[in-house]
Structures are given as structure tokens and as C-alpha cells.
Amino acid sequence: xxxxxxxxxxxxxxxxxxxxxxxxxxxxxxxxxxxxxxxxxxxxxxxxxxxxxxxxxxxxxxxxxxxxxxxxxxxxxxxxxxxxxxxxxxxxxxxxxxxxxxxxxxxxxxxxxxxxxxxxxxxxxxxxxxxxxxxxxxxxxxxxxxxxxxxxxxxxxxxxxxxxxxxxxxxxxxxxxxxxxxxxxxxxxxxxxxxxxxxxxxxxxxxxxxxxxxxxxxxxxxxxxxxxxxxxxxxxxxxxxxxxxxxxxxxxxxxxxxxxxxxxxxxxxxxxxxxxxxxxxxxxxxxxxxxxxxxxxxxxxxxxxxxxxxxxxxxxxxxxxxxxxxxxxxxxxxxxxxxxxxxxxxxxxxxxxxxxxxxxxxxxxxxxxxxxxxxxxxxxxxxxxxxxxxxxxxxxxxxxxxxxxxxxxxxxxxxxxxxxxxxxx
Amino acid sequence: xxxxxxxxxxxxxxxxxxxxxxxxxxxxxxxxxxxxxxxxxxxxxxxxxxxxxxxxxxxxxxxxxxxxxxxxxxxxxxxxxxxxxxxxxxxxxxxxxxxxxxxxxxxxxxxxxxxxxxxxxxxxxxxxxxxxxxxxxxxxxxxxxxxxxxxxxxxxxxxxxxxxxxxxxxxxxxxxxxxxxxxxxxxxxxxxxxxxxxxxxxxxxxxxxxxxxxxxxxxxxxxxxxxxxxxxxxxxxxxxxxxxxxxxxxxxxxxxxxxxxxxxxxx
Numbered sequence: 001x002x003x004x005x006x007x008x009x010x011x012x013x014x015x016x017x018x019x020x021x022x023x024x025x026x027x028x029x030x031x032x033x034x035x036x037x038x039x040x041x042x043x044x045x046x047x048x049x050x051x052x053x054x055x056x057x058x059x060x061x062x063x064x065x066x067x068x069x070x071x072x073x074x075x076x077x078x079x080x081x082x083x084x085x086x087x088x089x090x091x092x093x094x095x096x097x098x099x100x101x102x103x104x105x106x107x108x109x110x111x112x113x114x115x116x117x118x119x120x121x122x123x124x125x126x127x128x129x130x131x132x133x134x135x136x137x138x139x140x141x142x143x144x145x146x147x148x149x150x151x152x153x154x155x156x157x158x159x160x161x162x163x164x165x166x167x168x169x170x171x172x173x174x175x176x177x178x179x180x181x182x183x184x185x186x187x188x189x190x191x192x193x194x195x196x197x198x199x200x201x202x203x204x205x206x207x208x209x210x211x212x213x214x215x216x217x218x219x220x221x222x223x224x225x226x227x228x229x230x231x232x233x234x235x236x237x238x239x240x241x242x243x244x245x246x247x248x249x250x251x252x253x254x255x256x257x258x259x260x261x262x263x264x265x266x267x268x269x270x271x272x273x274x275x276x277x278x279x280x281x282x283x284x285x286x287x288x289x290x291x292x293x294x295x296x297x298x299x300x301x302x303x304x305x306x307x308x309x310x311x312x313x314x315x316x317x318x319x320x321x322x323x324x325x326x327x328x329x330x331x332x333x334x335x336x337x338x339x340x341x342x343x344x345x346x347x348x349x350x351x352x353x354x355x356x357x358x359x360x361x362x363x364x365x366x367x368x369x370x371x372x373x374x375x376x377x378x379x380x381x382x383x384x385x386x387x388x389x390x391x392x393x394x395x396x397x398x399x400x401x402x403x404x405x406x407x408x409x410x411x412x413x414x415x416x417x418x419x420x421x422x423x424x425x
Numbered sequence: 426x427x428x429x430x431x432x433x434x435x436x437x438x439x440x441x442x443x444x445x446x447x448x449x450x451x452x453x454x455x456x457x458x459x460x461x462x463x464x465x466x467x468x469x470x471x472x473x474x475x476x477x478x479x480x481x482x483x484x485x486x487x488x489x490x491x492x493x494x495x496x497x498x499x500x501x502x503x504x505x506x507x508x509x510x511x512x513x514x515x516x517x518x519x520x521x522x523x524x525x526x527x528x529x530x531x532x533x534x535x536x537x538x539x540x541x542x543x544x545x546x547x548x549x550x551x552x553x554x555x556x557x558x559x560x561x562x563x564x565x566x567x568x569x570x571x572x573x574x575x576x577x578x579x580x581x582x583x584x585x586x587x588x589x590x591x592x593x594x595x596x597x598x599x600x601x602x603x604x605x606x607x608x609x610x611x612x613x614x615x616x617x618x619x620x621x622x623x624x625x626x627x628x629x630x631x632x633x634x635x636x637x638x639x640x641x642x643x644x645x646x647x648x649x650x651x652x653x654x655x656x657x658x659x660x661x662x663x664x665x666x667x668x669x670x671x672x673x674x675x676x677x678x679x680x681x682x683x684x685x686x687x688x689x690x691x692x
Contacts, residue, residue, distance in 0.1 A: 037550025047535035077673035108533015
């Protein structure tokens with residue numbers, strides 16, 4: 001694997017991606033030169049729109065596969081899914097990097113982002129979101145580093161990594177707790193718990209995972225749980241603007257639960273698609289076992305979503321003929337009901353073709369849900385409704401295309417889908 | 426806590442407040458256009474260059490149609506949603522009343538604009554280095570013991586400035602003394618936890634462009650239940666996930682020992 005690089009090539013198939021990425025780049029230059037208003041339809045009534053919906057809310061949900069698979073394999077002991085872990089971590093890592101690029105385009109003054117490290121506002125969900133992004137991106141980078149070390153055969157670095165990572169994690173989670181709570185007691189408590197686990201492993205009381213430091217995987221789950229749910233918490237401050245079908249005090253729970261099902265769907269989707277592109281055999285037998293979680297997750301989501309709609313008294317809005325009702329039915333039918341029925345059957349879970357189709361429904365429904373919550377569901381009185389401009393959409397597609405091209409390059413050149421033991425190649 | 430009382434029945438629509446605001450805050454003029462729809466003011470709406478705006482509304486007053494003036498500006502909530510939502514505390518509620526904006530901390534995320542229940546925050550959409558902007562209640566003047574420039578300029582005392590409790594009492598006194606003249610509601614007394622800008626009107630507040638359906642609860646009461654559990658979740662997950670890892674590692678160890686034993690027995 002230390003041999004020559006497989007260089008990126010423009011083929012008939014990926015030419016579209018290069019074109020979209022180039023167009024996106026040009027539009028991003030215009031956006032930074034002339035302001036957000038130059039390329040988008042965002043306005044003072046609708047300050048958030050397509051970028052927040054797709055690049056941030058949907059993008060982060062799509063990246064949820066990383067913490068789910070890493071947790072299953074390296075913490076919950078489901079070792080048989082080992083082959084799914086690296087691709088899922090890579091997807092999540094690139095997803096988060098794309099998200100940060102998308103965020104930088106959407107923020108008015110992205111170069112001031114470091115301000116969140118110094119001016120703590122414990123009451124702001126956005127403060128929580130920004131800390132979770134920073135922390136979890138670092139976790140993903142640390143989780144992905146072994147792949148880089150293996151590519152270049154840097155064995156000594158891998159050893160240092162095993163040694164250094166747990167301390168870095170203890171520092172990060174402790175600092176995070178202090179920033180979120182502002183309480184010395186909580187900070188000390190979290191620090192002590194994490195330190196005890198690490199000491200237990202260093203003294204041999206507890207066995208460590210051979211490949212991933214347990215604390216690293218734990219931090220991934222903690223930050224992801226908070227990050228996915230806090231994106232829902234963002235909406236809690238607008239009970240006066242968000243449509244009753246979407247506004248509920250438990251929206252953070254829905255965001256977390258749906259992120260888990262979207263993440264699972266994305267792992268299946270990505271495994272099959274990248275297998276086809278790189279002419280590999282997809283891990284269908286693994287995916288079949290993995291997909292058994294979907295009917296449970298989807299069923300649970302449907303149950304509590306419908307229950308909550310009736311509890312908050314929003315059920316009447318389901319049976320009107322307007323964009324909100326259509327939007328809600330669309331996300332529930334496409335993203336939840338159809339895949340629920342599909343994945344309940346063994347035939348779907350064991351057939352590559354139907355696994356792919358089912359996962360497309362889950363992923364598409366998830367994207368529709370996230371776009372709905374910031375576009376369809378937000379109603380500002382006395383303001384003309386917002387529709388994204390073609391340039392907003394083109395910028396998002398450009399960023400996404402760039403991401404797919406980078407992903408493709410990494411998969412071709414780094415040991416991502418190779419599940420042989422580390423450094424045995 | 427200081428507040429401002431706007432008695433729209435005393436307003437003659439001179440827009441001296443609008444000009445005084447621009448002068449004190451050094452805001453440039455803006456190019457304006459005719460527009461269709463409700464309102465006859467100029468410019469049409471608040472902007473990053475216009476922090477307060479006198480609206481001209483045609484409404485039925487008693488038995489005839491008349492001009493009714495309204496004043497748009499930041500309401501300086503007692504528990505502002507913008508300050509609760511800003512990730513860097515760039516929006517800050519001062520004990521004296523004003524909600525101020527620390528420009529240097531702002532990321533331009535526009536979450537404050539989404540959160541604001543009164544739609545008063547504006548963004549520089551066509552700037553490469555954009556800020557948000559809104560009325561600051563002339564915090565620099567208020568902190569040095571003066572009244573905001575718009576209040577200072579008002580020739581008919583439609584705008585008065587003072588302690589919030591005194592102004593709330595004054596507003597109720599005016600309604601009681603003249604119950605036929607006023608709508609029996611002090612807009613801003615209770616909306617979203619109460620604001621430091623209070624309105625009196627002779628026509629329903631919706632006709633002046635205000636929302637009458639805002640909750641009395643401060644909006645941060647909805648985000649608090651989501652923010653409070655964070656340390657519990659971090660500590661709880663640290664404990665629970667570590668325990669899971671421990672149990673799984675013991676199970677794996679036992680399984681490996683069993684295999685080793687089986688292999689040995691087979692030999």
C-alpha cells in the first residue's frame with residue numbers, strides 16, 4: 001500500500017461532479033466577495049434556509065453512521081460488523097468537514113468562529129452545537145488517523161496515538177462539561193469518571209479494545225448524542241414561528257432518534273454504492289444483520305411522532321391541503337412508513353437491490369424532514385414565503401460533489417475497506 | 426429597569442424620532458421606493474440603516490378612517506430570545522434595560538434573527554463583512570443618565586422614558602382615565618415575559634403590525650429544559666458506556682478462554 005498514488009481522473013461518470021464542484025466554487029467566491037444576499041434568497045424574515053437545512057441539519061444526520069458503527073463494534077462488542085466501521089468513520093469525518101465548509105459559507109463572519117471558545121452562553125443551543133461540532137470533528141479525525149498511519153506505515157505514530165488519545169479525550173470531555181455547565185462539581189465528576197475508566201484499563205483491570213481506545217469511542221457517542229439532539233433544540237426558541245406539526249418540546253429526541261435511523265440507512269446506502277463504483281462485493285450479509293435495527297427504529301419513531309402530534313393537538317393540521325400537511329406526509333411516508341414495511345421483510349434485508357432501495361427511502365426521507373423543519377415549517381407573518389435560489393442549491397451541490405470526489409480519492413488510496421488486521425499488510 | 430412608553434394616540438407622525446435615531450447612531454440615509462400593500466411609511470421596513478421606523482397605517486377609528494401611527498424598533502425584552510440564543514453572547518441584556526450588541530463577537534449566524542419574536546433584527550445581506558443591527562435604546566445615553574434620542578426628540582410626549590414599573594402604572598392609568606380612547610391592553614407588559622418598550626393604541630395592535638398571539642412565557646423557557654440536562658447526559662453516558670465496555674470486555678475474555686480450552690481439549 002506504500003506504492004504509487006492512484007491519481008484522480010476525470011471520466012465520463014464523474015465529470016458532472018467536477019463541473020458541479022467548479023460551479024459551486026465560483027458561486028462561493030461571489031458569495032464571499034459580495035455578501036450572502038448576492039447568491040441567496042435569504043432575507044431578514046427568513047434568515048435561515050436551504051443551507052442550514054441541507055448542509056447542516058441533514059448533513060450531520062447523514063454522518064451519524066460514524067458514531068453508531070464505531071460504538072457497536074468497539075464498545076458494544078458487535079465485532080462481526082468490523083468491516084463497516086472504517087467506511088462509516090470516513091463518511092462521518094468527511095461529512096463533518098463538508099458541514100464545516102457549508103457552515104463557513106452560511107455564517108456571515110466565519111473567521112470569528114473561535115469566539116465561541118471564549119464567550120460562553122450556557123443558555124444557547126447554538127453554543128452547544130458549535131462546541132459539539134468542534135469536539136466531534138476532532139474525535140473523528142482521531143478515529144481516522146490510524147488509516148493514515150497504516151497507509152504510510154508509520155508504526156511508531158500508531159503507538160503514540162494509542163497512548164495519547166485517551167488523555168486528549170479526558171481533557172476534551174472535561175472542558176466541554178465545564179463550558180456547558182459552568183459548574184466545577186459537574187466538571188470534576190465527569191473528569192473523575194473518565195479518569196477511573198482509563199486507570200482501570202492501564203492497570204489491566206479492564207481489557208482495552210485492540211484498535212480503538214474505549215474513551216475515544218465513548219466521546220464519539222457522547223458528543224454525537226448531544227450534537228444530534230441539540231440541532232433539534234435550536235428550534236425550541238421559535239414556538240411562534242414553527243408549524244405545530246413540527247414544534248414540540250421533544251424535538252431534540254426526534255432529531256436524535258431520526259439521526260440514528262438515517263445514519264443506519266446511510267451506512268447501508270454508502271456500502272452498496274461504493275462497492276458498485278469500486279467494483280467490490282458489498283458486505284450484504286453484514287448489512288442484512290445491521291438492517292434488522294431499522295424496523296425497530298422506524299417503528300419507534302413513527303409511534304412517538306404520531307403520538308406526539310396527537311398529544312400536542314396538532315393532528316388537525318395533518319388533514320388540511322397545504323404545504324405543511326403535504327410536507328409532513330411526505331417525510332413520514334417516504335422516510336418512515338415505506339422503509340418500515342420494506343425492512344420488516346427478510347427478502348428486503350437479504351437482497352442487495354432491495355437493501356439499496358430501502359436505504360434510499362430512509363435517507364431521502366431524512367433529508368426531506370430536515371429541509372421541512374427549516375423551510376416548510378417556518379412561517380413568518382407578513383413576509384413573502386422563502387424559496388431557495390438556484391445559486392443556494394448549486395453551492396450546496398458543489399460542496400457535496402467536492403466531498404464525493406475527495407471521498408473517492410481516499411477510498412482508492414487508503415486502507416478504508418480493507419478489514420485485515422492493522423499493519424498486517 | 427428603564428423602559429419606554431409609546432402612546433400612539435399622542436403621535437402626530439412627524440418622524441422626528443426616526444431622524445434623531447439616525448443622527449445619534451450615525452446611520453446613513455437609504456434609497457427608498459414606493460411599494461404596494463399595507464402601510465404608507467418611508468422606508469417600508471426596518472433595515473440595517475433604519476433602526477426605528479414610524480409606520481403609517483390606515484385604520485377605522487370610531488366612525489371614521491384615520492391615520493394611526495406605530496413605531497417599530499427593538500422591544501428590549503426582559504428575557505430576550507436573541508440574548509438567550511446567541512452562541513457568543515454578542516447580544517446582551519443590561520440591568521438598566523437596553524439589549525445591546527457587541528459587534529466584535531458576532532459570527533453572523535443569524536440565530537438571533539430567527540429567535541426574535543418581534544422581527545426587528547436586520548442583517549447586512551450585501552456586505553463581505555456583515556453584522557446584524559437593531560435599536561440599542563441608545564444604551565450609551567441611557568447609561569449616562571439621559572433618555573434615548575428618539576424620546577428626546579418627540580414633540581408631543583408620545584414617547585416617554587423612565588422606570589418600567591412607573592411606566593406600566595402610567596399606561597394603566599391612561600387606559601382607566603380614558604377607557605373609550607384606548608384598547609385595554611398594554612402591549613409589551615406581558616408578551617414573551619414582558620418588554621421594556623410598552624405600547625398604547627386606539628386600534629387593535631394587529632392593525633399596527635404587531636402579533637397579538639405571542640405567549641406570555643419568555644421564549645427561553647422552551648430551550649431551558651433542553652439545555653439543563655447536558656451535564657447529566659455527559660456524566661451519565663460516561664458512566665454507562667464505560668460499564669458497557671467493561672461488561673463486553675469480560676464477556677469477550679471469557680469467550681476467548683472457552684475457545685482456548687476447547688482447542689486444547691481437541692488436541
